[in-house]
Amino acid sequence: MLAASSVEMRKVNKYYGKFQALKDIELSIPPGKVTCLIGPSGSGKSTLLRCINFLEEYDSGEVRIDGQLIGYDAPNKKMSGRRLREMRRSIGMVFQQFNLWPHMTARENVAEGLIRVRRISKADADRRASEALAKVGLADKSASHPSRLSGGQQQRVAIARAIAMEPKLMLFDEPTSALDPELVGEVLSVMRTLAGEGMTMVVVTHEMGFAAHVADQVGFMEKGELVSVDSPDRILHRPEDARIQSFLRTYHERNSF
Amino acid sequence: MEWSVLQQYGPSLLKGFGNTILCWALGTVFGMALGLVIALIQRYAPRWVTWIVQAYIEVIRGTPFLVQLFVLYYGGPLVGLRLDALPAGLLGLTIYGSPYFAEIFRSGFRAVPDGQIEAARAIGMSESDIVRRILLPLGLVSALPALVNFSIILTKETVILSIITVPELLYQVQRMSAETFRYVEANLVLALFFWGLVETISRVGLRLEARITKHLIERT
Numbered sequence: 436m437l438a439a440s441s442v443e444m445r446k447v448n449k450y451y452g453k454f455q456a457l458k459d460i461e462l463s464i465p466p467g468k469v470t471c472l473i474g475p476s477g478s479g480k481s482t483l484l485r486c487i488n489f490l491e492e493y494d495s496g497e498v499r500i501d502g503q504l505i506g507y508d509a510p511n512k513k514m515s516g517r518r519l520r521e522m523r524r525s526i527g528m529v530f531q532q533f534n535l536w537p538h539m540t541a542r543e544n545v546a547e548g549l550i551r552v553r554r555i556s557k558a559d560a561d562r563r564a565s566e567a568l569a570k571v572g573l574a575d576k577s578a579s580h581p582s583r584l585s586g587g588q589q590q591r592v593a594i595a596r597a598i599a600m601e602p603k604l605m606l607f608d609e610p611t612s613a614l615d616p617e618l619v620g621e622v623l624s625v626m627r628t629l630a631g632e633g634m635t636m637v638v639v640t641h642e643m644g645f646a647a648h649v650a651d652q653v654g655f656m657e658k659g660e661l662v663s664v665d666s667p668d669r670i671l672h673r674p675e676d677a678r679i680q681s682f683l684r685t686y687h688e689r690n691s692f
Numbered sequence: 693m694e695w696s697v698l699q700q701y702g703p704s705l706l707k708g709f710g711n712t713i714l715c716w717a718l719g720t721v722f723g724m725a726l727g728l729v730i731a732l733i734q735r736y737a738p739r740w741v742t743w744i745v746q747a748y749i750e751v752i753r754g755t756p757f758l759v760q761l762f763v764l765y766y767g768g769p770l771v772g773l774r775l776d777a778l779p780a781g782l783l784g785l786t787i788y789g790s791p792y793f794a795e796i797f798r799s800g801f802r803a804v805p806d807g808q809i810e811a812a813r814a815i816g817m818s819e820s821d822i823v824r825r826i827l828l829p830l831g832l833v834s835a836l837p838a839l840v841n842f843s844i845i846l847t848k849e850t851v852i853l854s855i856i857t858v859p860e861l862l863y864q865v866q867r868m869s870a871e872t873f874r875y876v877e878a879n880l881v882l883a884l885f886f887w888g889l890v891e892t893i894s895r896v897g898l899r900l901e902a903r904i905t906k907h908l909i910e911r912t
C-alpha cells in the first residue's frame with residue numbers, strides 16, 4: 436500500500452476578474468479513494484483541480500492536503516515558494532495535453548524531477564525512471580523523444596513522470612480527452628492499476644465508464660458550483676438533480692448512434 | 693579593372709576583414725547575452741524594473757546606430773568614459789543589438805507552451821531550474837532562426853564603425869579607394885567579403901537549426 440493523502444476543500448472561491456469560476460466549493464477527498472469530477476465544459480472542473488496543487492490560486496477558503504493548508508500560511512498571506520514546492524513534490528499531475536518536455540527522451544522526462552527536485556543521483560534517477568516507465572508498459576520506449584510516441588504513449592510517460600516522484604495524491608485533468616478513441620483504453624488501464632494500489636486520485640473526466648467502475652465518489656459541477664458529490668451509482672444511474680439528469684441525457688445522446 | 697593594387701592593399705584589407713569579423717562576433721555574442729538578460733528581466737522582475745528596461749529598449753530602438761556611436765565615442769569622454777575606437781565600437785554594437793535580441797528571446801519564450809512550464813511547476817521544480825532546463829532550451833530553439841537572421845543584419849551594421857575610425861573592412865576599403873582611386877575594385881572586394889561572411893553564417897545557422905530541432909518535429 437502507498438502512503439495516500441486526503442484533501443479537504445472548504446468554502447473555496449476563485450475569481451477571474453469579476454467572473455466567479457468557483458463558488459463555495461466544499462469537497463472531502465478521502466485517502467486512497469478515487470474521486471471523479473464531471474460536468475459541462477466551462478463549469479470549473481479544471482479550475483477546482485488546479486486549486487488542489489495551487490497551480491491556480493484560489494481567492495478565499497481553504498484547501499488542505501493531509502490537514503496542511505496549501506498556498507497560504509494564513510488568509511491573504513501567501514506561502515513561500517519553497518514550502519509550496521515541497522508540498523507539490525507529493526502531488527502528481529497529469530494534463531490533457533500531456534505536456535511532456537519535447538527536448539528530452541521519455542526517460543529524461545521522468546528522471547528530471549527526481550534529479551532536480553528529489554536531488555537523486557543521475558544513475559539512481561535513471562534506474563527509477565526506467566522502473567516507472569516499465570510500470571506503464573513503456574520499458575522499450577525510454578530512449579524515444581515524445582515526438583516519436585503516440586498520444587497514448589505520451590500520456591503514459593506523463594503518468595510515469597508523476598508516479599516516479601512517489602506522490603501521495605494524483606490529479607488528472609481529462610487525461611484521455613486528447614486521445615484517439617483506440618488509445619484511451621491503455622491510459623485508463625494504467626490509471627485503474629494505480630487506483631488498485633490505493634493511490635488517492637482526483638480525476639476530471641468525460642469517461643463515464645471509468646467514473647462508474649473505478650470511482651469511489653463522483654462530483655458533478657455546473658457554473659462554478661459543485662452541485663453534488665455522491666456514489667457513482669447515485670450520480671450516474673439515479674441522479675435526482677435535474678441538472679445532472681440533463682447533462683447525462685446530452686452525454687448519452689452524443690455517445691449513441 | 694586594375695587588380696594589381698590588391699596585392700599592395702591585400703594585407704590591410706584582410707586585416708580589416710579580420711576586424712569586421714571580430715567586431716561582428718563579439719558584438720553579436722555580447723548583444724545576445726545582454727538581450728537574454730533583458731528578456732529574463734522582462735519576464736521575472738517586478739513591474740517597475742520592467743518599465744525602466746522598457747524605456748531602454750525604446751530609446752535604443754528609436755535612435756540610429758550612427759547617433760549612438762557618436763554619443764558613445766565623442767560624448768563618452770565628457771562623462772569620463774574614454775574608450776579606444778575598437779572597444780567603443782564593440783560596446784556600441786552590443787548596446788545597439790541588445791533590444792532586438794531581447795525581443796527575439798521574449799517571443800521565443802512565449803512560444804514555449806504554458807503547459808510545459810506548469811508541468812515543471814507541478815512536480816515542484818524551482819523557477820531557476822525551470823528557466824535553465826525548460827524555458828531556455830525550448831525558447832532558444834524557437835528563437836534560433838530569428839537570432840541567426842538578426843546576426844546577419846548585424847554584419848552589415850559593422851561598417852558604421854568606420855565612422856569612429858575602427859579599422860574594419862569598410863575603413864580599409866575607403867583608405868584604398870582614396871589613395872588609388874580604384875573605387876570599383878575596392879567596393880567589389882567589400883561586397884565579396886560580406887557575401888562570404890553572410891553566406892557562411894546562414895549556412896551554419898541552418899545546420900544548427902536542423903540539428904537541434906531533430907527530435908522536436910512531430911512524426912507524421
Ligand SMILES: Nc1ncnc2c1ncn2[C@@H]1O[C@H](COP(=O)(O)OP(=O)(O)OP(=O)(O)O)[C@@H](O)[C@H]1O
Pocket residue numbers: 451454456474475476477478479480481482483
Ligand atoms: N485564465 C482564465 N482567465 C479567465 N477565465 C478563465 C480562465 N481560466 C478559466 N476561465 C473560465 O473559468 C471557467 C471555468 O473554466 P475551467 O477550465 O475550470 O472549466 P472546465 O470545467 O475545466 O471546462 P472544460 O471541460 O472545457 O475543460 C470557464 O468559464 C472559463 O472560461
Ligand SMILES: [Mg+2]
Pocket residue numbers: 480481482608609
Ligand atoms: Mg478543463
